[in-house]
Each structure stands twice: as structure tokens, then as C-alpha cells.
Amino acid sequence: xxxxxxxxxxxxxxxxxxxxxxxxxxxxxxxxxxxxxxxxxxxxxxxxxxxxxxxxxxxxxxxxxxxxxxxxxxxxxxxxxxxxxxxxxxxxxxxxxxxxxxxxxxxxxxxxxxxxxxxxxxxxxxxxxxxxxxxxxxxxxxxxxxxxxxxxxxxxxxxxxxxxxxxxxxxxxxxxxxxxxxxxxxxxxxxxxxxxxxxxxxxxxxxxxxxxxxxxxxxxxxxxxxxxxxxxxxxxxxxxxxxxxxxxxxxxxxxxxxxxxxxxxxxxxxxxxxxxxxxxxxxxxxxxxxxxxxxxxxx
Amino acid sequence: xxxxxxxxxxxxxxxxxxxxxxxxxxxxxxxxxxxxxxxxxxxxxxxxxxxxxxxxxxxxxxxxxxxxxxxxxxxxxxxxxxxxxxxxxxxxxxxxxxxxxxxxxxxxxxxxxxxxxxxxxxxxxxxxxxxxxxxxxxxxxxxxxxxxxxxxxxxxxxxxxxxxxxxxxxxxxxxxxxxxxxxxxxxxxxxxxxxxxxxxxxxxxxxxxxxxxxxxxxxxxxxxxxxxxxxxxxxxxxxxxxxxxxxxxxxxxxxxxxxxxxxxxxxxxxxxxxxxxxxxxxxxxxxxxxxxxxxxxxxxxxxxxxxxxxxxxxxxxxxxxxxxxxxxxxxxxxxxxxxxxxxxxxxxxxxxxxxxxxxxxxxxxxxxxxxxxxxxxxxxxxxxxxxxxxxxxxxxxxxxxxxxxxxxxxxxxxxxxxxxxxxxxxxxxxxxxxxxxxxxxxxxxxxxxxxxxxxxxxxxxxxxxxxxxxxxxxxxxxxxxxxxxxxxxxxxxx
Numbered sequence: 001x002x003x004x005x006x007x008x009x010x011x012x013x014x015x016x017x018x019x020x021x022x023x024x025x026x027x028x029x030x031x032x033x034x035x036x037x038x039x040x041x042x043x044x045x046x047x048x049x050x051x052x053x054x055x056x057x058x059x060x061x062x063x064x065x066x067x068x069x070x071x072x073x074x075x076x077x078x079x080x081x082x083x084x085x086x087x088x089x090x091x092x093x094x095x096x097x098x099x100x101x102x103x104x105x106x107x108x109x110x111x112x113x114x115x116x117x118x119x120x121x122x123x124x125x126x127x128x129x130x131x132x133x134x135x136x137x138x139x140x141x142x143x144x145x146x147x148x149x150x151x152x153x154x155x156x157x158x159x160x161x162x163x164x165x166x167x168x169x170x171x172x173x174x175x176x177x178x179x180x181x182x183x184x185x186x187x188x189x190x191x192x193x194x195x196x197x198x199x200x201x202x203x204x205x206x207x208x209x210x211x212x213x214x215x216x217x218x219x220x221x222x223x224x225x226x227x228x229x230x231x232x233x234x235x236x237x238x239x240x241x242x243x244x245x246x247x248x249x250x251x252x253x254x255x256x257x258x259x260x261x262x263x264x265x266x267x268x269x270x271x272x273x274x275x276x277x278x279x280x281x282x283x284x285x286x287x288x289x290x291x292x293x294x295x296x297x298x299x
Numbered sequence: 300x301x302x303x304x305x306x307x308x309x310x311x312x313x314x315x316x317x318x319x320x321x322x323x324x325x326x327x328x329x330x331x332x333x334x335x336x337x338x339x340x341x342x343x344x345x346x347x348x349x350x351x352x353x354x355x356x357x358x359x360x361x362x363x364x365x366x367x368x369x370x371x372x373x374x375x376x377x378x379x380x381x382x383x384x385x386x387x388x389x390x391x392x393x394x395x396x397x398x399x400x401x402x403x404x405x406x407x408x409x410x411x412x413x414x415x416x417x418x419x420x421x422x423x424x425x426x427x428x429x430x431x432x433x434x435x436x437x438x439x440x441x442x443x444x445x446x447x448x449x450x451x452x453x454x455x456x457x458x459x460x461x462x463x464x465x466x467x468x469x470x471x472x473x474x475x476x477x478x479x480x481x482x483x484x485x486x487x488x489x490x491x492x493x494x495x496x497x498x499x500x501x502x503x504x505x506x507x508x509x510x511x512x513x514x515x516x517x518x519x520x521x522x523x524x525x526x527x528x529x530x531x532x533x534x535x536x537x538x539x540x541x542x543x544x545x546x547x548x549x550x551x552x553x554x555x556x557x558x559x560x561x562x563x564x565x566x567x568x569x570x571x572x573x574x575x576x577x578x579x580x581x582x583x584x585x586x587x588x589x590x591x592x593x594x595x596x597x598x599x600x601x602x603x604x605x606x607x608x609x610x611x612x613x614x615x616x617x618x619x620x621x622x623x624x625x626x627x628x629x630x631x632x633x634x635x636x637x638x639x640x641x642x643x644x645x646x647x648x649x650x651x652x653x654x655x656x657x658x659x660x661x662x663x664x665x666x667x668x669x670x671x672x673x674x675x676x677x678x679x680x681x682x683x684x685x686x687x688x689x690x691x692x693x694x695x696x697x698x699x700x701x702x703x704x705x706x707x708x709x710x711x712x713x714x715x716x717x718x719x720x721x722x723x724x725x726x727x728x729x730x731x732x733x734x735x736x737x738x739x740x741x742x743x744x745x746x747x748x749x750x751x752x753x754x755x756x757x758x759x760x761x762x763x764x765x766x767x768x769x770x771x772x773x774x775x776x777x778x779x780x781x782x783x784x785x786x787x788x789x790x791x792x793x
Contacts, residue, residue, distance in 0.1 A: 032342050056342055057542065058344075058345040059342045059343060059344050059345065060538075061542065142691070142693065143693055145693065146693045147693075147707055147709045148736075148751040150753065151697075152693050152694030153697075255698065
């Protein structure tokens with residue numbers, strides 16, 4: 001709660017607030033008791049002949065000023081404001097947020113809970129559930145995976161049948177709840193420029209893309225030594241490690257020789273954040289069903 | 300005493316409109332009153348105004364407007380249209396229903412048009428005839444009039460009320476006061492209830508009220524508006540106009556010497572004085588100094604002192620004075636609607652009327668009509684469909700198999716009509732541009748849908764340059780070719 005560097009500032013603000021309030025009240029009292037003026041006009045004259053009449057304000061006007069003074073005292077007693085004093089109500093912004101979240105969960109929770117009991121493939125066939133799932137997706141996922149779930153460079157496409165970590169309901173749910181961390185180590189120094197190119201050509205050949213046959217042959221050897229540990233001897237990847245399948249035409253970090261060489265040389269480090277602290281289990285369940293439905297459309 | 304010199308000042312500087320005349324008891328306010336500096340209060344206890352009942356041409360107009368505005372206000376909330384409340388400002392769902400029209404927050408332009416028309420009309424009416432709004436149609440005046448009527452029925456007219464307030468507390472006084480405040484509070488609560496009934500469906504609200512189950516905010520606002528009505532119309536009255544209303548203060552900027560204002564014909568009336576029993580004039584003017592014009596005034600001023608900022612232009616003094624003039628056999632119109640020029644330069648009514656058509660009035664009138672006509676045309680041409688295109692920022696441009704470039708968009712399709720509709724979406728503006736996936740979307744009546752869309756372009760070498768390209772989305776209703784919207788966006792090729 002204490003955001004001040006030293007106690008001094010807390011005291012400083014407290015003293016200024018209290019003194020100001022007291023001064024306001026004293027000033028009001030001084031001003032409203034008696035004021036020596038010329039009768040009828042204030043004595044001011046502008047533009048040769050414009051005079052201001054002295055019309056006393058109604059007394060209730062003064063009471064309104066006093067009311068603001070009492071209000072500010074009450075406010076500073078109940079709510080935080082006087083330096084570090086937290087107020088007798090114990091109100092905080094975080095507390096209010098938590099309360100509102102609690103109320104919202106209580107209100108909307110049943111809508112999500114309705115689907116929590118059914119398994120993911122079943123929920124993925126209910127249009128109403130998918131509509132809610134889509135809204136959740138647009139709020140929490142679309143920033144990286146795009147609003148059509150098609151992904152972008154570095155962020156996997158969730159609408160195709162190619163999965164880094166597995167496309168089963170359980171795997172998708174784990175990805176959302178626990179997050180994922182995919183590491184491709186850099187091999188630039190290990191392989192050297194030419195060998196990296198060779199490997200890239202071999203990788204291209206896996207998906208049937210035109211490549212240099214000599215480099216492909218040399219690359220195949222290196223691939224077995226360096227890459228097969230994660231991507232598999234056949235290059236089909238390993239969903240335990242999140243190692244992508246290299247034999248399809250899905251390129252997470254750009255297609256073509258140059259992009260692949262760069263990926264081999266520099267590696268990459270990607271992270272899917274965990275959402276279990278952000279979303280309730282019921283929401284994650286719905287979200288899983290939505291993502292699941294994208295690659296397994298209901299028949 | 301400074302008072303005489305001030306009166307001289309008023310005569311010498313006739314072009315200066317006095318803001319307020321010197322009060323009669325100015326000398327008593329100070330303790331000495333002998334010319335030296337006098338001490339006075341900065342704040343003064345306010346004097347209660349007891350307006351006397353008045354009838355006549357202008358009072359009838361005011362009552363007509365009281366009935367008209369209140370029938371609309373209290374009745375309007377209960378009208379139904381197409382199985383829903385005809386006038387409902389659904390703030391929670393951000394939809395505003397006015398009979399056949401449904402306004403969305405995006406239609407805020409119509410609200411600004413309404414406010415512009417209201418402001419310009421105020422300028423126009425004020426330039427022509429002063430504070431017409433204040434005197435006849437302002438809720439402060441209207442509710443004060445209603446509250447005063449009940450006060451009069453229960454406590455009696457001005458003198459009875461003054462006596463009652465001066466009298467010691469008795470069972471009768473307590474009974475009358477309780478009856479008056481009871482009626483006032485009932486009207487005020489009904490007003491608060493009606494007000495909230497424009498924001499939350501009034502029939503449901505009524506059922507809630509009957510079962511004491513209104514929500515916390517509904518309860519708060521009913522009581523809040525009820526309290527405001529009771530306080531403003533019952534207690535504050537003219538003080539709202541004098542101390543709180545900003546319009547009262549800037550109206551002087553809209554007056555000129557040809558503006559119709561409530562005037563006292565000083566030349567005809569002065570010197571004022573009571574007639575003798577034989578009815579002789581004895582050199583006096585037409586003003587018999589009966590004080591009726593002061594007694595009927597809802598702000599408690601004396602119109603004979605000239606134009607004052609407290610005057611709300613209600614013409615009660617005109618009605619009051621005319622009755623007296625009839626009784627004493629003088630012509631009506633000692634206090635009347637007239638202009639400064641008409642009084643000073645002795646215009647005939649025809650001349651006064653001719654001066655009403657002066658440039659500023661014509662300009663105001665022209666502007667009001669121009670805005671109204673533009674708004675009506677705008678409403679008539681309004682398409683009950685709105686589309687917002689939101690480009691996805693996550694995927695700037697995606698390469699897909701076959702060398703296509705794909706951009707992703709979200710289309711917010713808002714169906715502003717009240718029936719379920721099917722919309723077709725097309726993308727245009729680049730060769731081979733097309734929407735990949737579903738192009739028909741169904742949106743329920745007064746609903747909106749966020750539609751993610753993939754748009755693809757075949758990029759043959761040289762056909763489409765790298766960079767940004769302007770494209771357009773065309774969304775049109777399946778059942779009505781007249782209902783369509785074009786929205787521009789950009790397509791990025793890299």
C-alpha cells in the first residue's frame with residue numbers, strides 16, 4: 001500500500017490536506033460574518049459607468065460550502081487519502097476489482113459451468129458454446145494467434161491440422177492452462193554457414209520443395225547428427241518437445257531457404273503464456289472446445 | 300446615503316440596464332446608515348416569495364404548456380410500439396428507442412443535431428421575445444406552477460399563506476402543511492418514477508415498485524429525481540432561476556432593443572399613486588400603485604423598475620395589471636410585451652412587428668430550419684446497418700500456400716433494424732481479392748456480431764506491389780439491396 005519513498009511525504013500530504021480543510025472552513029466563516037462595503041454597489045466601476053450591485057447570496061449557498069468541508073472530512077476518514085492512512089472502510093482499488101470479478105463470476109459462472117460437465121468434442125458441436133468460445137478467443141488469444149486463429153509468423157496457426165504440442169483435447173487444454181515453452185537452439189557456430197545451408201536444403205526436400213540435390217545429400221547427414229534428436233530421424237517432429245514437423249508445408253517462421261537458414265543458425269525461443277491464473281477452468285474448457293472445433297469442424 | 304445618487308445614476312445612464320434596484324430597506328441593513336462604510340452580510344437569509352394567483356391570456360398559455368409538456372412526459376413512457384416501449388433509453392444495452400427509430404451510440408450525431416436545434420431555437424425565441432422558454436416551458440417553471448396550484452388549493456392564496464406561515468404552530472397548520480408536503484412528495488415520487496421509466500422499461504418498473512423490489516440504482520434514481528423535483532419546485536423555486544441557472548445569466552447577450560420584453564410603460568404610469576375615493580386623477584399617471592404586479596411575480600421583483608435579470612418573462616404581471624386596468628377603467632397594457640425601441644421611439648404595433656424581422660432573427664431562423672431539414676433528410680436516408688472494420692494487428696500479412704497473401708480483419712456488423720437479417724460481405728479494390736471462408740452472416744434484430752474474415756489476394760509477380768493498398772468492404776442486406784455499407788480499410792502485401 002505504501003508507495004512513498006519516505007514517511008515524510010505521507011506526513012507532508014496529510015498536513016497539507018488537513019490544513020487546507022481547516023483553512024477553508026476558517027475562511028468561509030471570516031467571509032460570511034461581516035464585510036465592510038459601500039451600500040448597494042461594490043464600488044467597482046468599469047467602462048466609465050458599469051457598476052456592480054452588491055446582492056448578497058442566499059444563506060443556503062454558504063451552507064453548501066460548509067457541506068463540502070464536512071464531506072471532505074468524512075471522505076478522508078472513510079477512504080484512503082490522508083497520506084498513508086488507509087481509511088476506516090479499508091477500501092482499495094484492488095479490493096474493488098476483486099469484488100467486481102467475484103460478482104461477475106457469480107453472475108456469468110453458470111453460463112460457463114453448463115458446458116464444463118461435457119467433454120470437449122461434445123461441447124465443440126454446440127453452436128452457442130462456440131459463440132462464447134469465440135468471444136473468449138478474441139479477447140484472450142487473438143492478439144497473437146490472429147482473430148481467425150490463423151496465427152502469424154512465430155505464432156502457430158490453430159485452425160489447421162498441424163500441431164506443435166498435440167491437437168487432442170487434453171493437449172490443447174494443457175497448452176492453454178499451463179502454457180508452453182518451445183526452444184530451438186542456435187546451430188550457427190556448430191554447423192557453420194555452408195553446412196547450415198545444406199541442412200536447410202535437406203529440410204526443404206522433406207516437404208518436396210525443389211532443392212539442390214548435392215546440398216540435400218550433404219545436409220541429410222548433418223540432419224541425422226544435429227536435428228534428428230528433436231525433429232526425429234524422419235523430420236516428422238516430436239510433440240513431446242514441441243518440435244515441429246518439417247515434412248509438411250507449414251512454416252512457423254517463414255518459408256524459403258533464407259528463413260530456414262536463419263532459423264537453423266539463430267534458433268528461436270517462443271513462449272505461450274499460462275492462462276490458469278487468468279481464466280477460470282470452465283472458461284478454459286470452453287476455449288479448448290472452440291480451438292478444438294477449428295480443426296475438427298462439426299459434421 | 301448613497302441611494303439617491305444611485306437613482307440619479309439610473310436616470311442619467313438610461314442605456315445601462317440596472318441589474319437590480321436598490322432595495323427599499325437598504326438603509327436598515329447597515330447599523331449606522333449615516334454615509335460612512337456600512338457593514339453588511341455577504342450572505343443573506345432569503346425572503347420567501349408568495350406569488351399571488353393570476354388569471355388571464357398569458358396565464359392560460361402557461362397552463363396550456365404545463366398540460367402539453369406533462370402529458371408528453373408522464374404519458375410518453377407508457378406508449379408501446381411493436382411490442383416494446385415506444386420511447387426507451389436503454390443505457391445498459393446502449394440502444395435508444397424512439398418509436399420506429401433505434402439509435403445506437405454511433406448515431407450520436409443526431410443527439411448533437413438535437414442539441415444544436417435546441418440551442419439555436421433558444422437564440423431565436425430569445426431574440427424575438429426574450430425568455431419565452433423560462434416563462435412558459437422550462438421544467439422549473441412548469442413544476443413550480445403545478446406545486447403552487449396544490450399549495451393554493453390546500454393553504455389558500457398569497458395572504459392566507461403569509462398568515463399561515465406567520466401563525467404559531469397549531470393542529471390546523473400542521474395538518475395543512477402535512478397535506479401540502481404529502482401531495483408534493485407524491486407528485487415528486489411519481490415524477491422520479493416516470494423519469495426512471497424512460498431508462499428501464501416502465502411496466503416492469505411499476506411491477507417492481509408494487510412489490511418493493513426495485514434494484515438499488517432504480518431506487519436511488521427514483522428518490523434522487525423525486526427529491527430534485529420536490530426541492531426545486533417546492534422549496535428552491537425562483538432561487539434556481541436567480542442563483543443557479545446559467546441561461547438566466549447569458550440571456551442578456553441575446554437581447555437587443557427590438558426584443559420583446561415585459562415592460563412597464565413608465566411614461567404612461569408615472570407618477571404612480573392611489574386614486575382618491577372619488578376616482579380623481581389629480582395629476583397622477585395610470586399606475587394606481589396597487590402592487591398586484593409585485594404580488595403575482597414568482598421571483599418577487601417589481602417590474603416597474605425596468606428590465607431585471609430576475610425577470611423570467613412569465614407575464615404574470617401583465618395579466619395582473621390588465622385586470623386592474625379593466626377594473627379602474629383605464630386601457631390595458633400599462634405593463635405589456637414591448638421592446639425598448641418601441642417604448643422610446645413610440646412605435647406602432649406594426650412597426651414593432653416589422654422590427655421583429657431583423658437580420659439576426661432571420662439568420663437564426665434560417666439556421667434552425669437548415670439544421671432541421673438536414674437532420675430530417677439524414678434520418679430519412681439513414682441505413683439501418685453499420686460496419687466497423689478492425690484490421691488484425693497480430694498478423695500483418697500472411698503468406699499462404701500457392702503464393703497468396705492473406706490479411707485478417709474483424710468486421711463489426713451492426714444490424715440497426717429490428718428484424719433478423721442476413722448480410723453478404725464482399726471485399727473489393729485489388730485484382731483477385733476475395734474473402735476466404737463464410738461471406739454470409741446472420742445478425743439478429745438490433746444486434747451486432749464480430750466477424751473474423753480472411754481476405755486473400757493472388758500475388759503474381761508484378762501484379763500487386765509490396766506495401767499498403769486501399770481496399771473496401773461492401774456489406775449488404777440479403778433481402779434489401781438498398782441496405783448496404785461500404786467501409787474502407789487497407790491490405791498489406793509484403
